[in-house]
Amino acid sequence: MSSEISPKPSGGVPLLRMRGITKSFPGVQALRGVDLTLMPGEVLALLGENGAGKSTLMKVLGGAHRADGGSLEIDGLPVDFGSPEDSRAAGVALIYQEFNLVPGLTAVENLFLGRERTRAGLIRRADERRDAAAIFSRLGAQIDLDVPCSRLTTAQQQLVEIGKALAFQARILVMDEPTAALTSHEVERLFEIIRELRRQGIGIVYISHRLDEIFSIADRLTVLRDGVHVGERKVDQITRREMIELMVGRELKDEYPARSVALGEPRLEVSGLRRGRAVQGVSFSVRRGEILALTGLVGSGRTETVRLIFGAEPRDAGEIRLDGRRLEIRDPRDAIAAGIGLLTEDRKLQGLVLGHSVRENFGLPSLNLWSRSGFVQETRERQEFGRHTSSLQVKISGPEQRAGHLSGGNQQKIVLAKWLARDCDVLIFDEPTRGIDVGARFEIYLLMNQLVAQGKSIVMISSELPEVLGMADRILVMHAGKITGEIAEARSATQEQIMQLAVA
Amino acid sequence: MKQSLQRFLADYGMLFVLGALCAFFSVVTYSEQSPGGESGARQLAREIRTSSGSPPAVLIAVRDHPEDLLFARTLEETLKASGAKIFTVTGEPKDARDALVRRVADGVPLDVVACSPATAGWLVFADLKKDFPALAGTRVLTPSRYKWPNFLKSENLLNIANQIAVIAIVAVGMTMVIVTGGIDLSVGSLLALSSVLSSWLIREIGGGPGASALSMILCCIVAIVACGGVGGFSGLMITRCGIPPFIVTLAMMLVGSGVAYILAKGQSIYQIPDSFVWLGRGADLLGLPNAVVLMLVLYAVAHVLMSRMRLGRYLYAVGGNREAARLSGVPVERVLLFAYVVSALLAGLGGVIMASQLKSGSATYGNMYELYVIAAVVVGGTSLSGGEGKILGTLIGAFTIAVIQNGMNLTNVESYSQKVVLGLVILAAVLLDRVRQRVR
Structure with missing residues (x-):
């Protein structure tokens, strides 16, 4: 790393300086002497693959973990965080992907949760409301202060989280994958707010796997790999390719692996699929060996459409054919029996039983094939498990490891393995690379190519347009429950083309 | 090896608590034993047989008291098998003296006088050699005394198992329900309903005290299946209508109890044959009570x-993540239905066993049992949030509760304090488990 620049981008005392932070867990050295500097009014992108140590570093900052070694300074003064309360009192606020809001309470109540403004034990509601309104207007956001947070949109809930941080005068804001669940319009709004916070002198640590965002919002970036600080650059002095190479630690040839698979006859044919307002007459077909991308804005009906095909929700109307045969799909069992597999967009809530072992998760859809008179043939299950996890190169300590203890990429591979073991003909991938780092992503792309080469068909839902363009043979764009356009030659399409159809 | 040991400890760590409790009560109840009854007789018979070369002539002297009579009967049977000549005298010291006088008068030799622990102290035997010079060669024997914990006496251990059998059996179904993330509050009421329904059917249809074995079996099956029907109804309300299990089974708890009272007209039903107690009080296999055998069989089946x-x-999958299970092709509704039906069927079986133990049916049976059953499951390490837990853990949990209760009875803790202690011990047991899991 000869081209490394000085950790001080401008003069003055850094808002936050972490020096030589080390932290180990039983069997893992998570951080090996990591440095991080954040200036006031700066957006610092923290990059790295899953497992590189980003979360651990931020947990040290947040007071959830205590570092084994190294030092922490805020405004040049050494601090020692023994608990999350210490960290919060020092002005650090962490906003995780999963929000820490009480869904039944209003924005105001959440904002002041645990720090209620009281007089003689009674809450001064008017004061709280006024302060909350002031905070949200500082953010330039309009939030209904009187409805429970569960009725706010994801983007609004995120603003409440940011508001919470401002309410206790946070000066260091850590945002972990803040855009994962936002539409592109909402992302723009969020960026405006981040820029506003930056003007107010707040330092922001921004964690994201979406590299495009780094270019539009961050000033500087720090890259971690395997618990080591491997580089620090100004964003305007680095290319996307260099960024990825820093993260994965090797030269990257292609982000999307090439394939040449001859397409066969139509395999899955869907016609007239309907359910309420979400899906209003969707028809399409996927051919043998084809990757079909289904894209559009969040809420356009993509996920709903595939859930209808899979039988996860009842459909009002519509016909589903597989290899010309009409399928009676009433619930997911029927779809699975017919040879359709669904990788859900939310691994943790819908894809895995997090408290159970990876082996049990892996076997779940196939148990009816692997049992004789009701008894599970565990030897067979273990064999299949070993075969699939080793061919997918899943990093696990053993078959009994809990699924919840794996990184996102490895969790996704377990979900993949469970459908591969079921030998499905049609695989539906809903946001297959969400929250997954660059290295594991590439492996998943390779696997998709292998699958279509075996004659399987893939329907891929993705919000990431580069991924759609890079991986699909054909693209369908949805808007408001209908298919608004088809791009037959995905490789020669552009993001603008898709966006025009998506907002049509 | 190390891993499987670790997993065993994680799953069945409560075994140590149970062991510690047993050790504690063993130490506390350690006292001198003078074995009478069956065990004393066996011990004495062995001593007589080994100490006398030829088949001896034995006089058995006992009081007219159930334990002594059992002692005499067992001793007679065992010694006769080895060819001994037996004379038995039952009653007061005077009767024993008369018998001895008669023996001496007849000139019959007498090798051994066998006494129960109670009659061994009689003066007539202490002064035997002085009063009856003819019997100078006669030995006076009694089961030897030894020190042993009252808690660890085999009668007491069987008693513990028998006392907990009903709760443990119902807890099998409850474990399944709780593993799916639900709860079944109706089991106590179903237990009462089943005891009333089975005894009512025997009285009304089976023929009362003269009912045949077959008709009794049929009546019990009808009662158990009826409970299963209630469980099926609960299951359908939970799966099809989406009502929380707590509410559905709370309602069924009230309904079941009410129906039991209506059917029994508020009284207990006791017009049933004596042979009905076979299930609850009989002990046909290796001296194990039938209810305990049934319990062990059910646990073995449920464990598999x-x-x-x-x-x-x-x-487990439904309890761990219902949506993920559904999307993996698990028939969630059928699985839940199964759990509630099994829970209700086993509550019905528990009711029949209880009716058999007490030879009557009453709507008051099983009161608060749902809570003891849930306590057994939770103490056994099953998580109330579902997806985790082991069936054998529940057996350990049930025994933990039974041992605490039994130990307090043996140490003369009165029943109100027992409740307080039991409550605190349940809390402590679960707390210990939490701490252990966090350390891991």
Whole structure:
């Protein structure tokens, strides 16, 4: 790393300086002497693959973990965080992907949760409301202060989280994958707010796997790999390719692996699929060996459409054919029996039983094939498990490891393995690379190519347009429950083309 | 090896608590034993047989008291098998003296006088050699005294098992329900309903005290199946209508109890044959009570189901993440229905066993049992949030509760304090488990 620049981008005392932070867990050295500097009014992108140590570093900052070694300074003064309360009192606020809001309470109540403004034990509601309104207007956001947070949109809930941080005068804001669940319009709004916070002198640590965002919002970036600080650059002095190479630690040839698979006859044919307002007459077909991308804005009906095909929700109307045969799909069992597999967009809530072992998760859809008179043939299950996890190169300590203890990429591979073991003909991938780092992503792309080469068909839902363009043979764009356009030659399409159809 | 040991400790750590409790009560109840009854007789028979070369002539002297009579009967049977000549005298010291006088008068030799622990102290035997010079060669024997914990006496251990059998059996179904993330509050009421329904059917249809074995079996099956029907109804309300299990089974708890009272007209039903107690009080296999044998069989079956069978996997998966299970092709509704039906069927079986133990049916049976059953499951390490737990853990949990209760009875803790202690011990046991899991 000869081209490394000085950790001080401008003069003055850094808002936050972490020096030589080390932290180990039983069997893992998570951080090996990591440095991080954040200036006031700066957006610092923290990059790295899953497992590189980003979360651990931020947990040290947040007071959830205590570092084994190294030092922490805020405004040049050494601090020692023994608990999350210490960290919060020092002005650090962490906003995780999963929000820490009480869904039944209003924005105001959440904002002041645990720090209620009281007089003689009674809450001064008017004061709280006024302060909350002031905070949200500082953010330039309009939030209904009187409805429970569960009725706010994801983007609004995120603003409440940011508001919470401002309410206790946070000066260091850590945002972990803040855009994962936002539409592109909402992302723009969020960026405006981040820029506003930056003007107010707040330092922001921004964690994201979406590299495009780094270019539009961050000033500087720090890259971690395997618990080591491997580089620090100004964003305007680095290319996307260099960024990825820093993260994965090797030269990257292609982000999307090439394939040449001859397409066969139509395999899955869907016609007239309907359910309420979400899906209003969707028809399409996927051919043998084809990757079909289904894209559009969040809420356009993509996920709903595939859930209808899979039988996860009842459909009002519509016909589903597989290899010309009409399928009676009433619930997911029927779809699975017919040879359709669904990788859900939310691994943790819908894809895995997090408290159970990876082996049990892996076997779940196939148990009816692997049992004789009701008894599970565990030897067979273990064999299949070993075969699939080793061919997918899943990093696990053993078959009994809990699924919840794996990184996102490895969790996704377990979900993949469970459908591969079921030998499905049609695989539906809903946001297959969400929250997954660059290295594991590439492996998943390779696997998709292998699958279509075996004659399987893939329907891929993705919000990431580069991924759609890079991986699909054909693209369908949805808007408001209908298919608004088809791009037959995905490789020669552009993001603008898709966006025009998506907002049509 | 190390890993499987670790897993065993994680799953069945409560075994140590149970062991510690047993050790504690063993120490506390350590006292001198003078064995009478059956065990004393066996011990004495062995001593007589080994100490006398030829088949001896034995006089057995006992009081007219059930334990002594059992002692005499067992001793007679065992010694006769080895060819001894037996004379038995039952009653007061005077009767024993008369018998001895008669023996001497007849000139019959007498090798051994066998006394129960109670009659060994009689003066007539202490002064035997002085009063009856003819019997100078006669030995006076009694079962030897030894020190042993009252808690660890085999009668007491069987008693513990018998006392907990009903709760433990119902807890099998409850474990399945709780593993799916639900709860079944109706089991106590179903237990009462089943005891009333089975005894009512025997009285009204089976023929009352003269009912045949077959008709009794049929009546019990009808009662158990009726409970299963209630469980099926609960299951359908939970799966089809989406009502929380707590509410559905709370309602069924009230309904079941009410129906039991209506059917029994508020009284207990006791017009049933004596032979009905076979299930609850009989002990046909190796001296184990039938209810305990049934309990062990049910645990073995449930353990295999939960750990080896597809259905067991599905129960855990539904409790661990219902949506993920559904999207993996698990028939969630059928699995839940199964759990509630099994829970209700086993509550029905528990009711029949209880009716048999007490030879009557009453709507007051099983009061608060749902809470003891849930306590057994939770103490056994099953998580109330579902997806985790082991069926054998529940057996350990049930025994933990039984041992605490029994130990307090042996140490003369009165029943109100027992409740306080039991409550605190349950809390402590679960707390200990939490701490252990966090350390891991």
